[in-house]
Amino acid sequence: MLMRYQRPKGTADILPGDSQIWQYVEATARKLFATYRFDEIRTPMFENFEVFSRTSGDTSDIVTKEMYDFKDKGDRHLSLRPEGTAGVVRAFVENKLYGPETQKPYKVYYMGPMFRYERPQSGRQRQFHQIGVEAFGSDAPELDVEVIALGMTLLGKLGLKHLRLALNTLGDKKSRDAYRQALIDFLEPHFEELSDDSKVRLHKNPLRVLDSKDKHDQAIVADAPSILDFLTPAATSHFDRVKASLDALGIAYDVDATMVRGLDYYNHTIFEIMADSPALGEGYTTVLAGGRYNGLVEELGGPDMPGVGFGLGVERLVLLMQAEKVAVPNDNALDVYVVGIGDETSLETLKLVQSIRAAGLTADRDYLGRKPKAQFKTANRLSAAYTLTIGSQELADQTANLKSMATGEEISVPLADIYQDFEKVVTTKFTAK
RNA sequence: GCGGUAUUGGUGAAGUGGUUAACACACCGGAUUGUGGUUCCGGCACGCGUGGGUUCGAUUCCCACAUACCGCCCCA
Numbered sequence: 001m002l003m004r005y006q007r008p009k010g011t012a013d014i015l016p017g018d019s020q021i022w023q024y025v026e027a028t029a030r031k032l033f034a035t036y037r038f039d040e041i042r043t044p045m046f047e048n049f050e051v052f053s054r055t056s057g058d059t060s061d062i063v064t065k066e067m068y069d070f071k072d073k074g075d076r077h078l079s080l081r082p083e084g085t086a087g088v089v090r091a092f093v094e095n096k097l098y099g100p101e102t103q104k105p106y107k108v109y110y111m112g113p114m115f116r117y118e119r120p121q122s123g124r125q126r127q128f129h130q131i132g133v134e135a136f137g138s139d140a141p142e143l144d145v146e147v148i149a150l151g152m153t154l155l156g157k158l159g160l161k162h163l164r165l166a167l168n169t170l171g172d173k174k175s176r177d178a179y180r181q182a183l184i185d186f187l188e189p190h191f192e193e194l195s196d197d198s199k200v201r202l203h204k205n206p207l208r209v210l211d212s213k214d215k216h217d218q219a220i221v222a223d224a225p226s227i228l229d230f231l232t233p234a235a236t237s238h239f240d241r242v243k244a245s246l247d248a249l250g251i252a253y254d255v256d257a258t259m260v261r262g263l264d265y266y267n268h269t270i271f272e273i274m275a276d277s278p279a280l281g282e283g284y285t286t287v288l289a290g291g292r293y294n295g296l297v298e299e300l301g302g303p304d305m306p307g308v309g310f311g312l313g314v315e316r317l318v319l320l321m322q323a324e325k326v327a328v329p330n331d332n333a334l335d336v337y338v339v340g341i342g343d344e345t346s347l348e349t350l351k352l353v354q355s356i357r358a359a360g361l362t363a364d365r366d367y368l369g370r371k372p373k374a375q376f377k378t379a380n381r382l383s384a385a386y387t388l389t390i391g392s393q394e395l396a397d398q399t400a401n402l403k404s405m406a407t408g409e410e411i412s413v414p415l416a417d418i419y420q421d422f423e424k425v426v427t428t429k430f431t432a433k
Numbered sequence: 434g435c436g437g438u439a440u441u442g443g444u445g446a447a448g449u450g451g452u453u454a455a456c457a458c459a460c461c462g463g464a465u466u467g468u469g470g471u472u473c474c475g476g477c478a479c480g481c482g483u484g485g486g487u488u489c490g491a492u493u494c495c496c497a498c499a500u501a502c503c504g505c506c507c508c509a
Contacts, residue, residue: 006482007497062508067434082509114509119434122502123509130509197506213505253492263508272509289509313509341467374469380469405469 010118010126012315021318024328026111028157028252029131033109036150038133043087049077055086055299057264060205066116068126081113083263084311085293086300092136104137111314118279123285123316132290134309136297141241144292144308145271148407149249151273151310158317159326160341161274161414164284167243167252170260170267171227171235173295179230180206190220210258226257235268242269261291265299268292269308277323288312289321335361336422337379341372341391348390352400352418356388359422380405386426388418404430 007013014022030040032080053063068080081087088110092098097106111131120126133150135143148165153161170176183206191199195214202209210221224269231239246253253271261270270291274284290310297305321328336356340349349365355364364382366375379387389401402425403410409430417425 007499066507116508118507119505120501121504124507128509132509208507286509311509316509339468371462373469374462376469378469382470387468389468393467402466403468408469410468 008126010120012125012127018318020330021321021328022314025158025314025317025321026131028406029109029111029154032150032154032157033133033171036107036133036146038107038109038135038150041088041110042093042112043084043091043110044081045113046078047087049079051090051300052079052082055089055263055265055296056082058123058266060385062116062263066118068115068117082116083114084110084112084130084418085134085263085265085296085309088132088134088309089293089296089300089302089307090398092134093297093300098297098303098305105135105143106137107135111132120248123313123319125315129314130311131314132309132311134307136307139238139294140304141238141269142245144242144251145245145251147290147308147310148246148271149251151271151290151312152251154312155273155275155288155317158321159324160275160287160317160320161324164276165246165251166256166259166272166276167246167253167258168259168270169231169235169239169242170270170291171231171239172267174233175227175235176267179225182225182230183209186224187220193220207260207300210260221258228255228257238268261289262294263294265293266291267294271310277320277321285316287316295308333362334364334379334382334384336363336386336388337375337384338363338365339372339375339379339387339389340365341389343369344392345390345395348395348415352388352390352415355419356422361422365375386394402429 033040049067049069052067056062058198062082067082072078088108094104105189109132112129113127114130115127117126118124133147135147152163152165171179184202187194187202187206187209191202193216194202194209195217196210198209198212198217201212209217210224212218212221228239243255244254259270259272268291271289272286273288274286276284288310289312290308292306292308294306295304296307297303336353338349338352338356340346353363353365358397364384366378370378376387384405387403387405389403394400394412398415399412400415401410402413407430411429413425413429
């Protein structure tokens with residue numbers, strides 16, 4: 001036996017059957033995005049390393065330990081994209097889409113693979129897929145809400161139940177800096193009591209201590225100051241309008257003042273849509289997350305232009321849909337299975353399937369030289385609506401036997417009629433139906 | 434990166450330190466000549482994740498590695 005190859009760790013083959021769900025997800029997303037006037041943007045799967053390191057934050061885990069970065073033969077430091085936003089923003093800036101000739105907000109969506117070097121688990125892989133949207137050029141809280149509503153609507157259309165929208169604000173830079181300091185001041189006296197993880201986080205990214213899973217940490221954090229008390233008037237106003245707009249649309253939400261983001265570029269509104277399903281372990285798991293990133297365009301060399309968006313994990317989404325048994329439309333039903341009896345009919349059956357296909361129907365035939373009985377079994381298993389049988393006798397008569405698999409009714413039809421208008425034969429020749 | 438569990442055919446799985454690796458599903462074939470969901474009969478792992486080791490002998494014991502899954506970290 002030769003060497004057997006395995007796919008690389010953390011990757012998956014999406015096989016026929018599963019790919020139907022993926023196509024359904026993607027098609028549903030494209031259709032919905034179009035109604036919101038978001039257009040597709042396609043950016044490279046790898047970028048200069050700095051595109052991600054600058055935007056995600058030099059100390060973020062994504063950059064420090066999860067990035068697939070490498071030097072190419074020209075000694076360029078590149079990285080496989082760990083998320084979608086940075087590349088889109090780079091493209092936005094590089095193509096000067098911030099210019100006056102494009103309508104603002106400039107709304108785009110993307111879908112495709114992302115890469116992170118981490119321990120695979122269910123719904124978490126090294127090559128995974130995201131669908132995301134970004135809207136540039138407006139500070140309006142209503143735009144934040146449009147993006148949130150889009151996310152909620154998409155998940156709803158895809159059949160997900162038990163969704164929870166968690167909402168928070170990181171405020172502007174001033175709010176955030178003030179809060180960060182207050183949080184450090186609060187946690188410092190408890191330093192020795194904190195978990196080892198949180199000790200590290202305290203100075204690297206103190207906000208992360210807030211969502212520590214450690215019970216003792218949670219007890220300490222329970223009395224910590226809230227970001228909401230450190231917002232500047234402008235940040236408060238923005239957040240209030242976001243909430244008011246959500247209320248106006250009847251979208252329920254929970255404000256979670258301890259929710260933070262792993263990527264450093266977020267500010268103001270941040271949100272997560274979580275689903276409660278055993279498919280992804282106990283409790284609520286985030287499927288879709290996003291927020292505002294007003295400094296990001298400038299960070300990558302563009303003008304001071306705000307942005308807001310979200311990304312959703314397709315693997316997680318698909319797991320949830322499967323757990324909820326969401327019905328995916330099956331659009332590859334078989335209309336006609338052509339049964340050929342004897343080698344001499346092979347040429348005619350080939351012409352028949354081609355003719356039926358050309359008429360816009362789906363058709364298939366046997367290529368394994370199997371007996372009629374086996375061919376009918378296959379037709380039945382494939383749920384063919386009709387079988388068209390041709391043997392040496394029919395070949396001589398220039399006819400074929402058309403059978404409705406549902407009723408069992410079988411009629412003889414001239415081949416000429418089939419080649420001329422198969423659809424008409426089906427609709428007019430049977431007595432029933 | 435850390436800790437844990439697992440790894441037998443296309444699938445679900447049973448099983449033993451030693452002649453032919455149980456059973457079920459799926460698939461393929463047959464039940465007198467060319468017609469489909471039932472029934473009956475038959476076929477289907479030269480191999481038990483990979484590589485070493487222990488042993489007279491290992492799929493069964495030991496070690497390493499790989500992969501999957503779970504928890505941590507982190508995140509979609």
